[in-house]
Amino acid sequence: MSAHLEFAEKNAKYAETFDKGDLPVPPAKKLLIVTCMDARIDCYKSLGLELGEAHVVRNAGGSARDAFRSILISQRLLGTREIAVFHHTNCGMQSFTAPQLRDIVKSDAQSKPDNEKDKIETTVDGMEFYEFSDLEGSVRNDVKFLKENLLVLDEAEITGWVYDTANGKVRQVV
Numbered sequence: 001m002s003a004h005l006e007f008a009e010k011n012a013k014y015a016e017t018f019d020k021g022d023l024p025v026p027p028a029k030k031l032l033i034v035t036c037m038d039a040r041i042d043c044y045k046s047l048g049l050e051l052g053e054a055h056v057v058r059n060a061g062g063s064a065r066d067a068f069r070s071i072l073i074s075q076r077l078l079g080t081r082e083i084a085v086f087h088h089t090n091c092g093m094q095s096f097t098a099p100q101l102r103d104i105v106k107s108d109a110q111s112k113p114d115n116e117k118d119k120i121e122t123t124v125d126g127m128e129f130y131e132f133s134d135l136e137g138s139v140r141n142d143v144k145f146l147k148e149n150l151l152v153l154d155e156a157e158i159t160g161w162v163y164d165t166a167n168g169k170v171r172q173v174v
């Protein structure tokens with residue numbers, strides 16, 4: 001059964017007790033979190049955050065480069081002044097290399113017409129995936145990217161963290 005078929009019913013229950021309809025748009029803690037899309041991570045609960053307190057940008061790996069567009073909007077238009085980058089143990093981003101993933105995409109496209117196949121190959125060859133093998137190194141690398149990025153506000157406080165999916169604990173790396 002498709003997951004979306006349960007949305008209406010589950011949401012009706014959620015909305016019954018929903019009382020946060022008057023929160024302001026800017027996050028109360030002026031905080032932006034970058035973290036992985038991994039389904040095992042509950043960013044709000046694990047850090048004791050409430051609705052309306054932080055921006056959370058999620059993508060594969062919790063890549064700051066991938067999140068950069070949202071970070072810029074968050075800082076310049078919605079007032080966030082702190083960035084916390086979270087990567088995590090047992091991340092899918094440690095399990096492949098970009099060339100392997102490009103090959104999968106190209107192989108999936110084999111049955112397509114030639115013009116579409118060419119477009120798919122050119123597009124995927126031009127894509128970065130920001131995969132990594134060294135977990136802590138990848139956090140340091142992302143924090144460095146943000147600190148050196150001229151479009152990130154100088155006054156922004158930037159920290160880097162590892163979340164352990166085995167025990168729910170976080171550890172500061174930078």
Ligand SMILES: [Zn+2]
Pocket residue numbers: 036037038060061062088090091092093
């Ligand atoms: Zn992950």
